[in-house]
Amino acid sequence: MEFPFYDEPNTAAIICRHVMRGEEPVLYVSHDEDDGMWQFLCGKTAHETGDGRLVSLKFVFDLDNSVSALRDMPCGYYAVRESQTGRWAVRKR
Numbered sequence: 001m002e003f004p005f006y007d008e009p010n011t012a013a014i015i016c017r018h019v020m021r022g023e024e025p026v027l028y029v030s031h032d033e034d035d036g037m038w039q040f041l042c043g044k045t046a047h048e049t050g051d052g053r054l055v056s057l058k059f060v061f062d063l064d065n066s067v068s069a070l071r072d073m074p075c076g077y078y079a080v081r082e083s084q085t086g087r088w089a090v091r092k093r
Helices: 057-063 065-070
Strands: 012-016 028-031 038-041 052-056 077-080 089-092
Touching: 012 057, 028 065, 038 057, 052 057, 057 065
Parallel strands: 012 038
Antiparallel strands: 012 052, 028 038, 028 077, 077 089
């Protein structure tokens, strides 16, 4: 699948260690309003500062192609879903 985001593939993104290790799916995505940073989290576990990892947006896309459904999500919005195959619910902060 071709990289679908408008941001460059090497755009920095935050991913939680649970998703990175394959322990949990991406269930929460934030496109931060203040800096445009993307965050991809499991949404189930309380996170400590040390749980975050800095990766490229392409790394996240390669890990889970289903995040491509959020390619048009503007800054200041977040999306949640119940499971890896669930539909994304996009909401404004």
